[in-house]
Amino acid sequence: MKPRILVTNDDGVHSPGLRAAVEALYADFDVLVVAPERQQSAVGHSITLHKPLRMEPVSVGGLPVRAFQTNGTPADCVVLASLVDPPAPQLVVSGINVGANLGEEIFYSGTVSAAMEAAIQGLPAFAVSVAGTEQVFFEPAAAYVARLARLLLEVSLPSGSFLNVNVPNLPAGELREARLTRLGRRCYANQLEKRTDPRGRDYYWFSGEPCEADSTPDTDIGAVHAGFISITPIHIDITDYALLERLSAEAHRFSFGEAQVAGDAGK
Amino acid sequence: MKPRILVTNDDGVHSPGLRAAVEALYADFDVLVVAPERQQSAVGHSITLHKPLRMEPVSVGGLPVRAFQTNGTPADCVVLASLVDPPAPQLVVSGINVGANLGEEIFYSGTVSAAMEAAIQGLPAFAVSVAGTEQVFFEPAAAYVARLARLLLEVSLPSGSFLNVNVPNLPAGELREARLTRLGRRCYANQLEKRTDPRGRDYYWFSGEPCEADSTPDTDIGAVHAGFISITPIHIDITDYALLERLSAEAHRFSFGEAQVAGDAGK
Numbered sequence: 001m002k003p004r005i006l007v008t009n010d011d012g013v014h015s016p017g018l019r020a021a022v023e024a025l026y027a028d029f030d031v032l033v034v035a036p037e038r039q040q041s042a043v044g045h046s047i048t049l050h051k052p053l054r055m056e057p058v059s060v061g062g063l064p065v066r067a068f069q070t071n072g073t074p075a076d077c078v079v080l081a082s083l084v085d086p087p088a089p090q091l092v093v094s095g096i097n098v099g100a101n102l103g104e105e106i107f108y109s110g111t112v113s114a115a116m117e118a119a120i121q122g123l124p125a126f127a128v129s130v131a132g133t134e135q136v137f138f139e140p141a142a143a144y145v146a147r148l149a150r151l152l153l154e155v156s157l158p159s160g161s162f163l164n165v166n167v168p169n170l171p172a173g174e175l176r177e178a179r180l181t182r183l184g185r186r187c188y189a190n191q192l193e194k195r196t197d198p199r200g201r202d203y204y205w206f207s208g209e210p211c212e213a214d215s216t217p218d219t220d221i222g223a224v225h226a227g228f229i230s231i232t233p234i235h236i237d238i239t240d241y242a243l244l245e246r247l248s249a250e251a252h253r254f255s256f257g258e259a260q261v262a263g264d265a266g267k
Numbered sequence: 268m269k270p271r272i273l274v275t276n277d278d279g280v281h282s283p284g285l286r287a288a289v290e291a292l293y294a295d296f297d298v299l300v301v302a303p304e305r306q307q308s309a310v311g312h313s314i315t316l317h318k319p320l321r322m323e324p325v326s327v328g329g330l331p332v333r334a335f336q337t338n339g340t341p342a343d344c345v346v347l348a349s350l351v352d353p354p355a356p357q358l359v360v361s362g363i364n365v366g367a368n369l370g371e372e373i374f375y376s377g378t379v380s381a382a383m384e385a386a387i388q389g390l391p392a393f394a395v396s397v398a399g400t401e402q403v404f405f406e407p408a409a410a411y412v413a414r415l416a417r418l419l420l421e422v423s424l425p426s427g428s429f430l431n432v433n434v435p436n437l438p439a440g441e442l443r444e445a446r447l448t449r450l451g452r453r454c455y456a457n458q459l460e461k462r463t464d465p466r467g468r469d470y471y472w473f474s475g476e477p478c479e480a481d482s483t484p485d486t487d488i489g490a491v492h493a494g495f496i497s498i499t500p501i502h503i504d505i506t507d508y509a510l511l512e513r514l515s516a517e518a519h520r521f522s523f524g525e526a527q528v529a530g531d532a533g534k
């Protein structure tokens with residue numbers, strides 16, 4: 001029996017990036033697709049509590065795989081897949097996203113949130129994005145998806161960890177090797193643009209170009225910039241242990257005594 | 268001049284939890300409120316790209332503070348506050364949320380995402396939640412908010428870090444000391460409930476009670492369960508450095524060679 005892989009994304013089930021991933025995987029794996037019916041960019045890691053979720057069969061470019069579209073978020077799709085159509089997949093692949101997810105962008109990314117949800121559910125996962133938005137070269141990224149999927153069935157990821165993969169938008173011949181990286185930091189300049197509507201009321205658009213703040217070669221940003229595939233291991237335990245140790249040494253300062261309450265309340 | 272504090276939340280600007288925080292802070296601080304106009308639960312860490320953002324003056328229970336409601340997410344509010352009404356605050360307080368944000372729940376939490384956005388923007392911040400949804404005791408939590416705000420202007424947080432604070436839902440006399448904690452893990456059983464609509468189509472609701480999987484005393488879950496205020500330091504660099512080191516030792520397995528591409532493409 002072929003190992004089961006769940007493919008999801010945040011660009012929607014009809015995205016060419018998802019189709020490219022499925023095409024590269026279906027020969028060797030039992031591929032199940034559960035993806036949003038439409039684009040869900042910058043939804044972050046949200047789950048749907050306030051409305052019922054639907055799941056309908058759909059065709060992914062005529063490929064011979066079971067596929068469903070949902071009205072949920074990427075994180076919803078991961079939970080839906082395991083519960084509506086068991087058994088749970090042995091690997092979750094989120095992508096291929098059109099546009100990079102680097103540095104702290106991963107906190108806003110629906111693509112990454114699906115891999116993070118998989119890690120929360122205890123499933124091995126990776127998110128994969130191509131760092132381009134026009135004339136995107138999906139084929140080298142898709143070939144790497146198939147390679148990484150096979151590898152991750154051998155090299156098991158620890159529980160709670162997943163990989164965030166970014167592929168430079170280059171034809172296969174120009175792509176450089178894969179590099180294991182840490183998260184970089186991006187900065188955004190001029191993030192808001194103020195406008196006035198015809199009735200004289202102000203409104204705002206997010207804008208601004210990212211300026212690459214921490215693009216040293218060992219970061220995801222630096223690797224992709226130099227033409228390398230970037231593979232960043234992420235863990236869902238985001239406790240700051242160094243700060244925990246430092247603050248624990250002066251834990252008394254965080255105390256909450258009766259006197260303190262009375263003092264605050266007496267103002 | 269009083270230090271400036273931005274207060275935001277995800278329950279909406281008219282939440283009694285936000286009002287309690289503002290009441291505890293406005294005497295000692297220059298309080299600016301920028302909060303969503305309505306409840307934004309489980310929005311995760313999303314930013315608004317697809318619609319214009321509005322920001323309108325609003326009253327917070329008649330208190331003498333400048334306050335604005337927006338149609339954005341909690342993370343949007345943090346960005347809006349700094350850019351629309353400079354200077355940037357010296358501290359961002361997100362809450363007081365009705366309901367705990369413990370373990371991996373922080374990834375779905377709008378309350379926590381506002382503090383995380385502040386950390387991304389380089390601002391010190393904490394998120395604060397009361398672990399109760401009915402008959403919520405806001406006063407002890409609000410008194411602690413004021414205490415912690417004063418402390419964080421002395422004990423500075425490293426860039427990229429913030430604190431996630433959870434207060435047990437107890438009257439002041441029954442509340443125990445604050446404890447510095449790591450993130451625990453929750454598990455959720457029976458997460459989806461399947462129903463059939465009048466036309467015979469299936470739909471799903473998320474349901475299920477959390478079962479407390481990792482509630483050892485040093486976790487946020489364990490601390491709150493035992494009646495302690497929990498303070499968890501979080502960092503936005505969520506790279507899994509242990510896994511990065513392990514995988515770097517076998518980096519050759521992640522390679523992406525021409526032969527590999529040709530091999531995959533030839534299928």
